[in-house]
Amino acid sequence: MTVAAGSYFDGQSAARHKVEVRIENDATLVLTGATLPQPQHWPLDRLRALADQPGVDGLTVTLFSEEGDESPREPARLTLRDGEMNARIRRLCPDLHRRDVSRGTWGRVIRYATLATAAVLLMLFVILPRMADTLADLIPVEKEIAFGKSITLQIERALGATDLGDLHCEGPEGQAALDKMLTRLTADQTLEYDLDVTVFDHPMLNAFAAPGGQVIIMRGLLDQASGPDTVAAVLAHEIGHVERRDPTRHALRTVGSAGLLSMVLGDFSGGTIAALLGEQLLRASYTREAEADADGFALDMLNAADIDSSGMAEFFEKLEKLEGGLPEVAAYFATHPASAARAQRARDNAARNDNATPALSPAEWQALKNICG
Structure with missing residues (x-):
């Protein structure tokens, strides 16, 4: 069983926790550490890589969450610098670099885009022509x-x-x-x-x-x-x-x-x-x-x-x-x-x-x- 050292940030405080990380059954990332109140279990299918990565061999990950704002990610994050562990994570996590949006986001985007388009068309074909007619006479x-x-x-x-x-x-x-x-x-x-x-x-x-x-x-x-x-x-x-x-x-x-x-x-x-x-x-x-x-x-x-x-x-x-x-x-x-x-x-x-x-x-x-x- 591969065990790697990592740095865990809970997202609630500035504390940096030294943890040991292992993979169970090719499905779960388990985090344990002396300063953690209890072990953390991160499903690999919910693992997402963050945009800012620590160097060529490093890997910083977080968890996808259905809850939250337009960026559906857990506040906690984990940084690993073990090349063997990181290679295994990349191999087992096909959605690692997926860019997620919250449920309903596309509906809101379409709704706002439709309203914006309608506003522009209203300006182009109703308001501006009437303003032009008035200004032409002035x-x-x-x-x-x-x-x-x-x-x-x-x-x-x-x-x-x-x-x-x-x-x-x-x-x-x-x-x-x-x-x-x-x-x-x-x-x-x-x-x-x-x-x-x-x-x-x-x-x-x-x-x-x-x-x-x-x-x-x-x-x-x-x-x-x-x-x-x-x-x-x-x-x-x-x-x-x-x-x-x-x-x-x-x-x-x-x-x-x-x-x-x-x-x-x-x-x-x-x-x-x-x-x-x-x-x-x-x-x-x-x-x-x-x-x-x-x-x-x-x-x-x-x-x-x-x-x-x-x-x-x-x-x-x-x-x-x-x-x-x-x-x-x-x-x-x-x-x-x-x-x-x-x-x-x-x-x-x-x-x-x-x-x-x-x-x-x-x-x-x-x-x-x-x-x-």
Whole structure:
């Protein structure tokens, strides 16, 4: 019978007891010592090694207990430095290094995780959107404009620009045609913002509004549009989003969501949040209500300018046919989901407008298409 010397700590006092340790029937560790009130019997199947071990050959163990807190271990511990005894214990105790948790712990973990997830979702989808809606109405216009300019800078960088303005298309004849289209759309309109409309030299079929009255049209939209009326319709739609402050609401929601997620998942730098904000705005997905309101705003603006809304219908119908066929089309669908109902609404509107004339002359339309050179 192997007998080894060890050190026993009862966990109730600082006393260190010198004990002799032996194994009975390959099932029980028996501890005896002059200072122990009675022998201790530790079942080997309940033996657990502690994380802090005394050197390479040493072994410190305790007992698994169903009672107690989240770490179900007895307070007493035993330290052995006998290599033969320790090897035998390791051989007879397959659960020696098992990490135990108290009964019901996983249920509590799942319950707390579920509550935490529900709280985060409540913040993301209920509280933050309502706060963003309120803040969007409170931000001064000049602050909103500066906010929008910083976002468009991030979008330019996301699209490959090194410096602000690298993607701006400024062909003089094309710019004159764009200005003419904007002037015609906004004539006699009472708008809250001084609109700043820019064409980016990028093949993506997209157009979007940024906070503070800024509207960006991608060259890909000019390349894919069937005529100036289509571009006028898209521009009017984005102006509708501007007037509703939809981009500002969306940006504030994104900032709030990024800040909340940074606390949950780990800190983001300010630059990372800004880049994320630009990417989210570029692919902003507004609610069906916001899209319907922007459509209605665009139709009213087109009617007031005597521009045929058939271009809007044709654009929606073309997107329906192209969806999935061209990678860049997906970008526009991410922000402006086309539907047969929206196209039909535009056609019905066009049928009621007998005075419509093209938004631009053929020469002006060609100049606009060539604005990026």
